[in-house]
Every structure is written in C-alpha cells, then in structure tokens.
Amino acid sequence: MAKKINTRKKGVVNIDELKAYRVAYGKELGPRDYTTYIGIPALIFGGFSFLLLYNLWVSIPMMIFGGIYGWRSFLPKIVRKQYEHSAARQRNKFLNNMTQVLTDDSQTPLMALRKVTERASGEFEEDLRRFQAMLIGADNDRIREAVIWFSDKYDDDIIFVQYLEQIETIMLEGKTNIDTLHDIKTYHNDIQKKQELYERAKMGHVRDMRYLLIVTVVLLISLAISFGFNTYLEAYARHPIGYISSGLYMSIIMIFFRQFSKYLFDDSVMEISN
Amino acid sequence: MPKRRLFRKRSSPYHTQDHNGSQEQYKQPRTITLDGKIKESEHAKPKTIWEKLAEERLYPQLREMGDSYESIDAFQKRRVLRSTLFGLIIMFLAVFLHPWFYVAIPMVVFAAYKMQIRKVDAYYKAWRFARQLNFSKFTRLVIPYLKASGGNMALYTIFNRILQRLENDADKRSLYRLMGEMGDNPADIQPFLDYAERSSGTDMSHLFMSTIFDFQQTTFNTNVIDELGKIAAEDMMTSIDEIIEMKIRRFVMFPTKMVMTSFILVVGLGAGLLFHNLKDIEINGGGLSFIESEITDEDHSKEEVETDGAIEDAENTGDQQTSGIMDK
Numbered sequence: 001m002a003k004k005i006n007t008r009k010k011g012v013v014n015i016d017e018l019k020a021y022r023v024a025y026g027k028e029l030g031p032r033d034y035t036t037y038i039g040i041p042a043l044i045f046g047g048f049s050f051l052l053l054y055n056l057w058v059s060i061p062m063m064i065f066g067g068i069y070g071w072r073s074f075l076p077k078i079v080r081k082q083y084e085h086s087a088a089r090q091r092n093k094f095l096n097n098m099t100q101v102l103t104d105d106s107q108t109p110l111m112a113l114r115k116v117t118e119r120a121s122g123e124f125e126e127d128l129r130r131f132q133a134m135l136i137g138a139d140n141d142r143i144r145e146a147v148i149w150f151s152d153k154y155d156d157d158i159i160f161v162q163y164l165e166q167i168e169t170i171m172l173e174g175k176t177n178i179d180t181l182h183d184i185k186t187y188h189n190d191i192q193k194k195q196e197l198y199e200r201a202k203m204g205h206v207r208d209m210r211y212l213l214i215v216t217v218v219l220l221i222s223l224a225i226s227f228g229f230n231t232y233l234e235a236y237a238r239h240p241i242g243y244i245s246s247g248l249y250m251s252i253i254m255i256f257f258r259q260f261s262k263y264l265f266d267d268s269v270m271e272i273s274n
Numbered sequence: 275m276p277k278r279r280l281f282r283k284r285s286s287p288y289h290t291q292d293h294n295g296s297q298e299q300y301k302q303p304r305t306i307t308l309d310g311k312i313k314e315s316e317h318a319k320p321k322t323i324w325e326k327l328a329e330e331r332l333y334p335q336l337r338e339m340g341d342s343y344e345s346i347d348a349f350q351k352r353r354v355l356r357s358t359l360f361g362l363i364i365m366f367l368a369v370f371l372h373p374w375f376y377v378a379i380p381m382v383v384f385a386a387y388k389m390q391i392r393k394v395d396a397y398y399k400a401w402r403f404a405r406q407l408n409f410s411k412f413t414r415l416v417i418p419y420l421k422a423s424g425g426n427m428a429l430y431t432i433f434n435r436i437l438q439r440l441e442n443d444a445d446k447r448s449l450y451r452l453m454g455e456m457g458d459n460p461a462d463i464q465p466f467l468d469y470a471e472r473s474s475g476t477d478m479s480h481l482f483m484s485t486i487f488d489f490q491q492t493t494f495n496t497n498v499i500d501e502l503g504k505i506a507a508e509d510m511m512t513s514i515d516e517i518i519e520m521k522i523r524r525f526v527m528f529p530t531k532m533v534m535t536s537f538i539l540v541v542g543l544g545a546g547l548l549f550h551n552l553k554d555i556e557i558n559g560g561g562l563s564f565i566e567s568e569i570t571d572e573d574h575s576k577e578e579v580e581t582d583g584a585i586e587d588a589e590n591t592g593d594q595q596t597s598g599i600m601d602k
Contacts, residue, residue, distance in 0.1 A: 052539070144439065158407060162414050168439070169418050177418035179500070184414070187507055191514065198518045205525040212529050219536055223543055235550035236543050245542025252535050256528065263524050269514050270407075271400055 021079050025086035025122040029079070037078055041070035041257075044213070048253065051220040052246040053237045062250075077265045084156075084267060090124040091160050092192050098163075099185045102170070103178060109170050110135060127153060135171070143171050158270060159188045195269055202264055209260065324350035329391055335398045338475070357386035396520075402476075403513045408445075409474035410506045413482055415439065417503050420489065421496045429490045430456060448472050463487050478506055 022029045046063030050056070094116055101112040110132065117128040127150065134146035147168045151161040163184045166177055224232045236242035324347045325333055336346045361383040368375035419432040433453050440446045448469065455465035463484060470483040482502050489499060 158411075162411060165411075165415065165439070166418065169415075173419070176421060179421075180414065180418050180503075183503070183507065187511070190511060194511075194514055194518060198522070201518075201522050202525070205522075205528070208529060212532050216532065216536060220539070223539060227547060231547070231550065232543075236546035239546050239549070241542055241546045241549065245538050245545075249535060249538045249542075252538070253532075256531060256535070260525075260528060263521070266521060269518050269521075271403070271517070 018076055018079050021083040024083060025090075027082075033075070033078075037075045038067050038070040041074055042067035044257070045069075045250075045254075047217070048220070049246070049250060051217065051224070052249070053242065054224075054233060055237065074261065077261070081265060081267060086122065087124060087154075088157065088192065088195070090120055090122065091154065091157060092188055094120060094124070094128070095160065095163055095185045095188050098167075099181050102175070102181060105175070109167055140172060143168060156268070159184060159191060163188070191269065195267070198269055199267075206264065322347055324354070327354065332391060332394060335394060339398065339401055353387065353390050356390070357383045360386040399513075399516070399520075403510075403517070405474045406476055406478070406506075406510060406513065409470075409476065409479045409482075410510055412436075412445075412473060413503050413506050416486065417496075417499055420486075420499055429486065445473070461491075476509075478502075478509055482506065 019029055042063045043066070045066030046059045049062040050059040053059070097116045097119055098112055101107050101115050102109065107115075113128065113132050113135070117125060117132060120128055131146055131150045134149065135143060138146060147164050151164045154160050163181070166181050166184060169177055224237075226232075227235075322343075328350050332350070333346060336349070337343075341349075361379050364375050364379050364382050368379070415436050416432065419427065419435065430453060433449060433456075437446060437449050437453070440449065452465050452469040455462075455468070459465065466483040466487045467480060470479040473479060485498055485502055489496075
C-alpha cells in the first residue's frame with residue numbers, strides 16, 4: 001500500500017496505485033468504472049463541441065481530451081473518495097465496537113482490540129492487527145510509538161486520533177476515562193452524520209448540474225435549428241466568429257467543470273483549503 | 275498574502291519571529307485581565323495609510339495569526355496595487371476596444387480588492403478552527419487525568435505526564451513553560467491564562483484554564499470540567515457546521531454562471547447572423563437600388579432633378595476647387 005499522501009500532493013497516480021486503493025476494501029476496478037468515469041467527461045466534451053460546431057475534426061480531439069482528463073483526474077479522485085469513505089466507515093465501526101467492549105470492566109484494551117479486529121475488514125483490519133502486535137508486551141515507550149504510528153496513518157481523522165490517545169491513556173493509567181471514550185465516540189458518530197449530510201447536499205447540486213447540462217444541450221440544439229440548420233452552419237459554425245465564441249464558451253465551461261469537480265471531491269468537513 | 279501554512283501549529287511566542295526579525299519592535303505589552311480579555315495598548319504605533327484603507331477586521335486578524343505590521347502593510351500595499359492593475363487592464367480595453375469598459379473599471383477594481391479579503395477571512399477561519407482543535411486535544415488529555423486522580427494528583431504531575439505524550443515540540447515547550455511559571459508562582463492565575471492565550475486564545479480556552487486553576491486550588495469536583503469539555507466539543511461541531519455551509523455555498527453560483535456563459539453563444543450567434551445577413555443585404559441592396567432608380571425615374575422625376583441638380587452643383591464646386599488646386 002503506497003502512502004496515501006502521494007496522490008494528494010501530486011494529483012497524478014498510476015493505475016496500479018488506483019487498483020491498490022480499490023482493492024484495499026475489497027472492490028476491484030471493473031470495466032464499468034472505466035467506462036463511466038472516462039466516458040462521461042469524454043461524452044461531455046465531445047458532445048458539447050459537436051453541438052457547437054458540427055465538426056468531427058474538432059469533436060474527436062475534444063473527446064480524447066475529455067477521456068484523458070477523466071482518466072488522469074476524475075478516476076483517481078473517485079477511487080480515492082470511495083477508499084476514504086470505506087476507511088471512515090471502518091473507523092467509525094471500530095470506535096463504536098471498541099467503546100462497547102471496553103465498557104465491560106473485565107476487558108483489557110488488548111482483549112478488546114482482539115475482539116474488534118475480527119469485525120473489521122480490509123486494510124484497516126491489517127492495520128489493527130499490526131497495532132495489536134506492536135502493543136503486545138510493550139512498555140510505555142513502545143505503546144506510545146505504536147499509537148503514534150497508528151495515528152500518523154489516519155491523521156486526517158482527528159477525532160479518531162483523539163480516541164487512540166484515550167486508548168493510550170487506558171493502557172498507561174488504567175480505565176479511568178470511559179466517559180471520555182463515550183464522548184469521543186459520540187462526536188465521531190456526529191461528524192460521520194454531518195459528513196453524510198454534506199455528501200447528500202453535494203449530490204443534490206450534482207443533480208441540479210445534470211439538469212442544467214440537459215437544458216444547455218436543448219439550448220444548443222434550438223440555437224442551431226432556430227434560423228435553419230444551414231444558416232447556422234454558414235453564419236456560425238463555419239465562421240471565425242463561431243470559432244471564437246465557441247472556443248471562449250468551451251474554455252469557460254472547462255474552467256467551471258474543473259472547479260466544480262474540485263469542490264465536489266473536497267470531502268473534508270474539518271478544514272478549508274483554497 | 276504572506277505565504278502561510280493553513281494549519282500552522284499554534285503560534286507561541288517562541289517563534290513569532292518567523293517573518294522578519296523586526297516583529298518584536300512592535301510587540302505591544304499585553305495585559306490579560308481576569309475575564310480573559312486581552313488589552314493591547316496601541317498607543318505606540320500610528321496608523322499607516324494602508325491600515326486606514328483596510329477593513330476594520332483585517333489587521334487584527336492577521337496580527338492574531340502572527341504577522342508583523344510590516345508584512346501586513348506589504349500585503350495591503352500589494353492588494354491595492356493588484357486591484358489597480360486590474361483597473362488599468364480594463365482601462366486599456368476601454369481605450370482600445372469599447373468605451374463601455376469604462377463602466378466596468380470601478381466594479382472590477384472593487385471586486386479584485388474584495389476578493390482578497392475573502393481569502394484572508396477563509397484562512398482566518400481555518401486557522402481559528404485548527405487552534406480550537408489543538409486546544410480541545412489538550413483538554414481531552416487533561417480531563418481523564420483530573421478525573422482519575424479525583425483531585426488528589428497535583429496539576430504539576432499531570433502536566434508532566436502529558437508533557438511526555440505530546441508530539442509537537444512547540445506544544446511541549448509551551449507546556450513546559452507553564453509548568454516552570456507554575457512552580458515559580460503557585461498561587462497566581464497568570465501563567466494559566468498566558469498558556470491559554472498561547473495555545474488557543476479563544477474565550478473557551480481562557481475559561482478552561484482558569485477552571486483548572488480553581489480546581490487545583492479549591493474543589494475536588496470534576497463536573498465543571500466535564501461540562502467544559504462538552505462545550506469545547508460543541509464549539510467544534512459548530513465550526514464544522516460553518517465549514518460545511520461555506521463549502522455548500524460555493525456550489526450555489528454554478529447554475530447562474532453556466533447560464534450567463536450561454537450568453538456568449540447567443541451573442542456569438544447573433545453576431546454571426548448579423549454578418550451573414552449584412553453580406554446578403556450588401557449584394558441584394560446593390561441590386562435593389564439599381565432597380566429602384568429605374569422605377570423612380572418616372573414617378574419622382576421632379577425630385578430626382580432637384581437632387582441631381584444639387585449633386586451637380588456640389589460636383590461643380592468640387593471641380594472648381596480641384597482645378598484651383600491644380601492651378602497652384
């Protein structure tokens with residue numbers, strides 16, 4: 001598993017890395033994913049430019065461009081988003097299960113970890129196993145090291161890191177903070193809920209955007225036929241004015257598209273990035 | 275905008291000199307009153323022209339984030355210059371393309387100017403959030419220890435244990451300093467408030483630190499501290515809501531933008547059609563005037579004669595003039 005920060009910094013990932021993300025929680029990249037996430041941008045770019053100029057020599061390169069854009073930018077983001085989503089779900093499950101098990105006074109943190117690990121899946125399960133292995137027979141420094149390793153790996157999820165710190169407290173000082181554990185678990189659940197609401201709101205905007213695209217297509221077609229198709233071709237599509245205004249339009253739309261997908265894939269509710 | 279990491283670790287007085295050495299020159303003596311308000315005496319420094327130009331909130335915000343007055347002035351200067359530059363560009367467009375662009379100048383300048391404070395606001399919000407989070411981390415570390423000991427363990431011992439668990443060096447130094455000051459002056463609340471100011475600066479942090487101080491001095495009941503922890507977490511939830519709302523709001527303008535962009539096409543098509551028809555009119559127009567003159571020859575002969583006469587007159591005078599010139 002490559003360190004996840006790589007993708008975020010460079011914005012470009014190779015296909016193996018993508019597959020690794022997908023496989024981390026048990027789903028492989030299928031042909032359907034490729035067709036959807038590469039096909040849609042290709043269709044949008046190709047289709048729009050065709051409706052504007054009715055020139056295949058423009059539309060085919062635009063289509064290829066859209067496809068490459070989808071492949072290099074869209075696909076990694078979608079895969080990453082799904083990866084993050086499953087990982088967050090796993091963490092949430094871990095927090096809830098762990099808190100429940102720890103409420104039982106007879107359970108030590110290690111026993112609880114062992115129980116909870118069996119219920120986890122995918123990459124997170126492996127990490128839990130490693131964490132457990134690091135904790136067995138560890139002295140205080142080792143415990144701290146293990147916690148730091150684990151929390152470094154998931155440092156995006158601050159509440160989760162706080163929870164790990166509480167587990168550390170339990171291991172160092174004994175069970176004195178069950179209430180705090182409960183609190184943190186509740187916050188994690190709340191944030192998870194907020195995240196879902198955010199996601200739903202974003203999907204609503206995606207739906208609006210889809211309608212808008214359809215409306216725009218209708219507009220383009222009606223523009224083309226309103227004065228007669230031949231007039232449109234002569235006066236606009238085969239005329240420098242048409243090239244200029246269509247070029248301008250397409251580049252602005254492309255900027256919007258980019259901006260929109262940037263906002264869409266901004267999943268973090270804990271930070272603002274510009 | 276001075277380059278800064280969005281999530282800079284809490285800025286402690288140990289490294290406030292990150293921009294230039296002259297920061298300390300303007301460092302005002304800060305007095306923190308018991309109710310947690312900071313009074314910063316501003317008498318020493320007169321306001322620069324840039325500060326007068328800026329929005330009320332700009333300077334305090336950037337100051338709080340640890341920028342020196344010089345770097346804020348520089349930022350403000352850049353901001354004004356940049357928006358002026360945008361204005362100049364539009365002015366060129368107005369001179370060379372169309373006078374209508376003159377109307378756009380003030381709008382563009384204003385928008386360019388305001389865009390940048392929005393960026394600062396967003397940074398500030400994120401930064402505040404990060405600090406709040408940092409402090410809530412500290413509270414979460416402290417509360418279990420306090421509850422475990424039931425007030426029997428000295429705060430110094432608790433802090434010592436936390437000290438070993440902190441990762442960040444700046445945090446460690448800050449806490450270490452608090453411990454040192456506590457040892458020097460056990461009955462004084464000031465070190466606690468200073469620490470709150472260093473690590474978060476929010477009202478919440480002042481409240482929490484003073485409660486810890488009281489806790490150590492008198493009570494052995496953790497209820498208040500529990501409550502405070504809850505409040506801190508709720509604060510965090512509120513800021514998460516704000517962030518979500520802000521992020522959702524970014525989508526709202528997209529449909530409008532898309533529709534506005536479609537006007538480019540409509541205008542383009544209109545222009546295309548206009549040119550197309552103009553060409554037709556030129557061709558047809560030439561033919562029409564020819565036919566028209568044939569028809570009107572009979573109907574409006576009188577008028578024609580009159581105008582013809584006028585044209586002839588004009589031509590005559592023109593000829594005379596030209597001949598005059600030719601003579602010379």
